[in-house]
Amino acid sequence: MTAVEERTAGDRSGARTPLLRARNLVQEFPVQAAGGVKGGVVHAVSDVSFDIYRGETLGVVGETGSGKSTLARSVIQLPRPKSGVVEFQGTDLMKAGRKELKESRRQMQMVYQDPFGSLNPRWRVSELVEEPLVGHGQGNASSRKRRVEELLDLVGLDPSQYAKRRPFELSGGQCQRVAIARAVALEPALIVADEAVSSLDVLIQAQVLNLFEKLRRELNLSYLFIAHDLAMVKQVSDRVAVMYLGQLAEIGPAEGMYRQPLHPYTSALLDSIPRVDPVTGAAHRPVALPGEPPSPIDPPSGCRFRTRCPRAQLKCAEEAPQLVERLPGHQVACHFPLDVVEADLPPKPAGATLAPPPVPAQPTAPAQPAPQQTL
Amino acid sequence: MSSKRTAAFPAEDATVSEGVIVPETAGRHRPATAASPGEPLLVVEDLRVQFTRGGRKINAVNGLSYELAPGSMLAIIGESGSGKSVSSRALMGLLPPTAKISGSVRFDGRDLLGLSEREMQSLRGGDIAMVFQDPARSLNPTMKIGAQITEAVRLHSDLDKKGAQARAVELLKLVRLPAAERRFHEYPHQLSGGMRQRVMIAIALAGEPRLLIADEATTALDVTTQAQIMELLVELQQRLGMAVIMISHDLGLAASYAQDVVVMYAGRAVEYAPTKVLFANVRMPYTHALLGAIPALDREPHSLFEVTPGQPPDLSALPKGCPFRPRCSNATDQCLEMPPFTEHDPEHWFACWHPVGSGTGKHTANGEQR
Numbered sequence: 039m040t041a042v043e044e045r046t047a048g049d050r051s052g053a054r055t056p057l058l059r060a061r062n063l064v065q066e067f068p069v070q071a072a073g074g075v076k077g078g079v080v081h082a083v084s085d086v087s088f089d090i091y092r093g094e095t096l097g098v099v100g101e102t103g104s105g106k107s108t109l110a111r112s113v114i115q116l117p118r119p120k121s122g123v124v125e126f127q128g129t130d131l132m133k134a135g136r137k138e139l140k141e142s143r144r145q146m147q148m149v150y151q152d153p154f155g156s157l158n159p160r161w162r163v164s165e166l167v168e169e170p171l172v173g174h175g176q177g178n179a180s181s182r183k184r185r186v187e188e189l190l191d192l193v194g195l196d197p198s199q200y201a202k203r204r205p206f207e208l209s210g211g212q213c214q215r216v217a218i219a220r221a222v223a224l225e226p227a228l229i230v231a232d233e234a235v236s237s238l239d240v241l242i243q244a245q246v247l248n249l250f251e252k253l254r255r256e257l258n259l260s261y262l263f264i265a266h267d268l269a270m271v272k273q274v275s276d277r278v279a280v281m282y283l284g285q286l287a288e289i290g291p292a293e294g295m296y297r298q299p300l301h302p303y304t305s306a307l308l309d310s311i312p313r314v315d316p317v318t319g320a321a322h323r324p325v326a327l328p329g330e331p332p333s334p335i336d337p338p339s340g341c342r343f344r345t346r347c348p349r350a351q352l353k354c355a356e357e358a359p360q361l362v363e364r365l366p367g368h369q370v371a372c373h374f375p376l377d378v379v380e381a382d383l384p385p386k387p388a389g390a391t392l393a394p395p396p397v398p399a400q401p402t403a404p405a406q407p408a409p410q411q412t413l
Numbered sequence: 414m415s416s417k418r419t420a421a422f423p424a425e426d427a428t429v430s431e432g433v434i435v436p437e438t439a440g441r442h443r444p445a446t447a448a449s450p451g452e453p454l455l456v457v458e459d460l461r462v463q464f465t466r467g468g469r470k471i472n473a474v475n476g477l478s479y480e481l482a483p484g485s486m487l488a489i490i491g492e493s494g495s496g497k498s499v500s501s502r503a504l505m506g507l508l509p510p511t512a513k514i515s516g517s518v519r520f521d522g523r524d525l526l527g528l529s530e531r532e533m534q535s536l537r538g539g540d541i542a543m544v545f546q547d548p549a550r551s552l553n554p555t556m557k558i559g560a561q562i563t564e565a566v567r568l569h570s571d572l573d574k575k576g577a578q579a580r581a582v583e584l585l586k587l588v589r590l591p592a593a594e595r596r597f598h599e600y601p602h603q604l605s606g607g608m609r610q611r612v613m614i615a616i617a618l619a620g621e622p623r624l625l626i627a628d629e630a631t632t633a634l635d636v637t638t639q640a641q642i643m644e645l646l647v648e649l650q651q652r653l654g655m656a657v658i659m660i661s662h663d664l665g666l667a668a669s670y671a672q673d674v675v676v677m678y679a680g681r682a683v684e685y686a687p688t689k690v691l692f693a694n695v696r697m698p699y700t701h702a703l704l705g706a707i708p709a710l711d712r713e714p715h716s717l718f719e720v721t722p723g724q725p726p727d728l729s730a731l732p733k734g735c736p737f738r739p740r741c742s743n744a745t746d747q748c749l750e751m752p753p754f755t756e757h758d759p760e761h762w763f764a765c766w767h768p769v770g771s772g773t774g775k776h777t778a779n780g781e782q783r
């Protein structure tokens with residue numbers, strides 16, 4: 039079924055069919071500890087489910103190592119996730135053969151962080167943009183030439199000025215435009231943007247983000263938009279997924295979630311953004327979330343956030359919270375979400391400790407306490 | 414910063430000649446004695462740095478001026494390539510000998526640009542220390558972190574090995590490295606990015622610096638870790654009375670922590686004021702453009718960003734006059750002449766002929782758009 043057929047079918051039945059449906063995705067990587075001592079498994083993505091609709095942007099935020107890139111790669115099946123369901127335009131990608139996968143990948147394109155690294159340095163811009171067309175056997179030489187010019191125009195690069203250049207003759211933002219022109223060349227339905235503007239300066243970043251928005255409006259594109267910057271993710275997304283240590287902590291409408299985060303981690307993330315009001319000039323001083331993210335090889339029992347969560351109770355260590363819908367379209371995985379007032383929480387039992395396990399005793403402390411404190 | 418100075422910094426490109434230039438305006442400078450109370454710790458005036466590469470002159474820093482009071486925090490912000498790192502390396506004496514440096518840098522009354530490499534070495538890591546963006550590359554991967562800090566301590570003190578080790582552990586605790594005693598025996602790769610940055614700060618503190626330069630020290634870190642490290646820097650600044658220069662491209666970060674902010678564009682200081690003054694009343698169109706381009710939590714999903722066209726200029730072929738002119742919506746023919754960097758309002762310096770809100774320039778509505 040083509041995207042158009044699918045959409046009209048969906049419209050006729052009155053129900054919206056998602057463009058992409060991901061269910062219970064799991065991706066794990068075996069790792070060997072140094073010296074062959076004790077290996078383990080990195081739980082990079084654990085049981086993640088979400089939908090993306092046509093023309094919609096799903097933003098993904100989370101700390102480094104939380105599994106955002108692994109999730110994106112699981113969607114495009116590079117590599118195939120360990121288990122779960124990925125349905126794209128009605129095709130079950132987990133079961134798809136090579137030919138079906140090639141056709142689906144044409145409809146979902148990736149844009150990566152490093153604009154230089156993703157382009158062959160010896161090719162000219164025109165060749166770089168033409169390549170996906172050639173690869174999928176589209177048109178003849180002259181129709182492709184016209185299409186390349188169209189695409190360069192679309193991404194704001196004057197063909198007469200840029201078509202003959204090579205990547206090293208372009209700025210970072212211009213390289214990223216070339217990468218985007220390549221990504222939209224085959225008229226995909228979905229663009230997976232993994233930190234696609236993170237390496238760009240803020241003025242250039244704004245240009246590229248506006249280009250994404252223009253393409254979304256003109257081509258009805260959907261995006262899976264991954265970034266560290268929560269404020270940026272909010273401004274480009276309809277819905278936002280917050281990841282913590284391989285799991286979804288919260289997923290919901292961008293506006294609603296930022297106005298009222300339900301998960302303590304989302305709230306902590308929001309509090310840690312340094313920001314300045316562009317009108318009054320007032321600054322918001324971040325509040326730091328204490329602690330370090332635990333190891334994805336040995337995640338905490340129960341809720342993976344409990345070692346840093348200010349609301350943690352005993353239950354959080356014993357039972358993993360499931361993702362439940364608390365507000366329309368807004369799901370959270372937390373036993374004591376933030377719309378429950380503090381007073382309603384069960385009292386913390388005396389002596390209960392939810393802190394990370396104590397650090398193993400150090401057999402050889404390097405030195406005695408210093409004689410004097412100079413600092 | 415001071416509003417005492419009345420003279421504007423030189424507006425025209427002073428010709429940069431070989432080596433260090435004794436400023437003609439030396440009379441304005443403080444005497445070469447230890448800074449007395451109320452005196453700035455660091456005074457940078459009209460700093461210029463030029464590189465030559467393949468016969469091309471690269472004008473990396475083209476007139477940078479600021480002051481830093483003891484124990485205060487100054488942010489230097491600007492886009493990639495605006496000269497933030499080069500200018501800071503210049504005052505640390507860390508540029509290659511081929512770099513042509515002019516202007517004046519006075520630290521505690523001493524002219525840093527006139528110091529011998531030897532004198533500079535004793536200052537580096539001592540009175541002035543620096544922390545960089547990439548702790549993984551600054552640390553020795555084959556050496557336990559404890560040994561690396563101990564080495565730094567011994568370099569700057571007469572402590573014996575044992576005493577230095579004790580001091581190193583103390584420093585790790587000071588920077589709040591979790592489980593400092595255990596981490597002492599670990600290698601850099603066993604630490605998270607945030608923990609490695611804490612170790613770098615501990616090494617920087619080994620010489621009890623009076624000035625710490627943090628060059629994008631939190632850029633590679635997550636927001637949550639960034640907030641922890643910034644909190645640590647502020648705590649150290651206050652507890653140790655240490656002055657901090659934080660180099661960043663993040664306006665929000667600068668606004669949240671620094672007392673004063675310098676905005677750089679194409680190697681020039683273009684706006685400089687106490688943080689509150691600056692962000693309450695941005696005058697330079699470039700700073701204004703930066704503010705409009707940063708994503709903000711209170712903007713609607715799918716709202717467009719205010720766009721500034723073009724690219725930062727080529728430092729080998731700077732445009733005539735104001736470097737921001739090719740991208741500036743306020744630009745007029747007057748801007749073909751370099752605007753002087755002047756204290757227009759009390760404590761508020763900027764370089765612009767048609768500042769935001771002045772009602773002059775091409776698009777006079779610019780200031781009222783928001």
Ligand SMILES: Nc1ncnc2c1ncn2[C@@H]1O[C@H](COP(=O)(O)OP(=O)(O)OP(=O)(O)O)[C@@H](O)[C@H]1O
Pocket residue numbers: 067068069080081082100101102103104105106107108109334
């Ligand atoms: N091929 C691999 N082999 C082993 N471990 C991996 C592999 N790819 C990812 N990981 C691990 O999986 C976890 C998730 O990594 P991932 O790159 O998806 O995180 P991320 O959220 O994209 O982080 P960042 O913000 O730094 O890009 C990390 O602990 C990472 O070290």
Ligand SMILES: Nc1ncnc2c1ncn2[C@@H]1O[C@H](COP(=O)(O)OP(=O)(O)OP(=O)(O)O)[C@@H](O)[C@H]1O
Pocket residue numbers: 464465466471473491492493494495496497498499500509662728
């Ligand atoms: N040793 C050198 N030789 C020649 N050019 C140099 C040298 N070091 C830096 N430059 C150039 O000087 C300019 C300013 O560089 P600088 O590193 O100060 O920028 P920055 O503001 O710190 O940028 P970023 O935000 O990317 O760190 C750049 O154009 C850079 O390429």
Ligand code: SF4
Pocket residue numbers: 301302303341342343344345347348349350351354359371372373374375
């Ligand atoms: S389940 Fe418990 S530990 Fe986890 S986020 Fe909710 S309150 Fe915190």
Ligand code: SF4
Pocket residue numbers: 697698699735736737738739741742743744745748752764765766767768774
């Ligand atoms: S108005 Fe003129 S002087 Fe001011 S920033 Fe624009 S170009 Fe420069």
Ligand SMILES: [Mg+2]
Pocket residue numbers: 106107108232
């Ligand atoms: Mg990633």
Ligand SMILES: [Mg+2]
Pocket residue numbers: 497498499628629
């Ligand atoms: Mg730099």
